[in-house]
Amino acid sequence: AQSVAQPEDQVNVAEGNPLTVKCTYSVSGNPYLFWYVQYPNRGLQFLLKYITGDNLVKGSYGFEAEFNKSQTSFHLKKPSALVSDSALYFCAVRDYSRNNFNKFYFGSGTKLNVKP
Amino acid sequence: DADVTQTPRNRITKTGKRIMLECSQTKGHDRMYWYRQDPGLGLRLIYYSFDVKDINKGEISDGYSVSRQAQAKFSLSLESAIPNQTALYFCATSDFRSPGHETQYFGPGTRLLVL
Numbered sequence: 016a017q018s019v020a021q022p023e024d025q026v027n028v029a030e031g032n033p034l035t036v037k038c039t040y041s042v043s044g045n046p047y048l049f050w051y052v053q054y055p056n057r058g059l060q061f062l063l064k065y066i067t068g069d070n071l072v073k074g075s076y077g078f079e080a081e082f083n084k085s086q087t088s089f090h091l092k093k094p095s096a097l098v099s100d101s102a103l104y105f106c107a108v109r110d111y112s113r114n115n116f117n118k119f120y121f122g123s124g125t126k127l128n129v130k131p
Numbered sequence: 132d133a134d135v136t137q138t139p140r141n142r143i144t145k146t147g148k149r150i151m152l153e154c155s156q157t158k159g160h161d162r163m164y165w166y167r168q169d170p171g172l173g174l175r176l177i178y179y180s181f182d183v184k185d186i187n188k189g190e191i192s193d194g195y196s197v198s199r200q201a202q203a204k205f206s207l208s209l210e211s212a213i214p215n216q217t218a219l220y221f222c223a224t225s226d227f228r229s230p231g232h233e234t235q236y237f238g239p240g241t242r243l244l245v246l
Contacts, residue, residue, distance in 0.1 A: 024171070049234065058135070058221055058237035059174075105173060109233075119164075119235070123173040 019108050021122035028096045029130055036091040036125045038106030047109035048089040050080055053124075054102045062104075065089060076100070096129045103127075134158045135238035137222050143244045144212050152207045152241050154222030162225040163205040164235065165189075165197060167218040174221065180205055181227065212245045219243075 020039045028034045040046055047066055051059040063074025070082045080091045091104060106122040135156045144150050154163065161182050166174040166189075176189030178197040186197060194216060198206045209216055220241045225233035 019173075021173075051237075056239075058239045059223075059235075061234045061236070064234060119176065121166075121174040123171055 019106050019120050019122040021104075021106055021125045023125050024123075025126045025128065027128045027130065030098050031095050034093050034096040034100070034127065034129070036104050036106075036127060038089045038091065038122060039087050040089060040106070040108045040120075041087060042108055042110040042120075044110050046089075048080070048082060049107040049109070050074065050078070050089075050091050051105045051107060052102050053105065059105060062091070096127075098129050098131055101127055101129045135222060135224055135236055137220075137238040137241050139241060140239065141242045143246065145246050146213055148212050150209045150212055150243070152220055152222075152243070154205045154207070154238055156203050156222075156224045156236075156238075158224055158226075158236060159202075160224035160226045160236070161202055162227055162233070163199065164223040164225070165195075165205065165207045166221045166223065167191070167216075168221060168240075169218050177207065177220075209245075212243075214245045217243060217245045 018041050022037055049064045050062040052062050053059045062078050063072050063080055065072045065082045073079045078093050080089055082089050103124050103126050105124050108120050138153045164179040165177040168174050175191050177191055177195050178189055179187050180199045183199050196208045222238040223235040225235045
């Protein structure tokens with residue numbers, strides 16, 4: 016079955032420290048991987064995506080994510096967290112295979128709390 | 132995201148009532164989606180449409196229907212609302228010109244409460 020797992024409901028980090036938000040996926044074909052961020056009372060905003068090429072992908076607001084095929088993971092990272100990064104983060108996968116070509120799957124979300 | 136708008140932003144209704152949520156976009160995308168968000172469950176796809184004459188069921192289409200009136204408009208209807216349809220509903224769009232690579236762009240959401 017196709018799925019996306021975000022094992023942590025919440026991540027707490029101090030401002031200035033590095034942060035990691037975890038995501039693992041399971042698809043039958045090649046994955047197209049995305050990270051979105053949701054601020055309070057707002058819709059989801061695109062952060063970054065992995066399609067092919069370098070395993071380290073850079074996105075908006077200083078975020079990056081590392082694709083690891085052997086571990087089927089796509090963890091979101093930032094070297095130095097800001098209080099303004101506090102939000103809800105969603106990992107998503109598009110299964111690029113014949114039977115599931117049109118399907119997007121979202122994880123359950125991870126709430127990031129960055130404390131001053 | 133001003134390019135994707137949803138109306139209403141908030142709605143309270145009673146069990147058994149019919150309700151329509153509307154989505155409009157000015158991005159020129161031909162793919163549109165409806166999702167619902169529930170705490171701890173993330174986003175789940177209700178329906179999606181790849182052009183005006185194309186409508187497809189998502190994971191959780193029971194109890195919902197949609198209408199793609201034009202390329203820019205995609206409406207979601209609850210024919211007879213029930214309390215477990217209380218959720219945050221999002222419309223999204225994407226661009227067919229990069230299939231498989233497409234990024235989705237989300238509206239601000241409609242918060243629906245069914246009493």
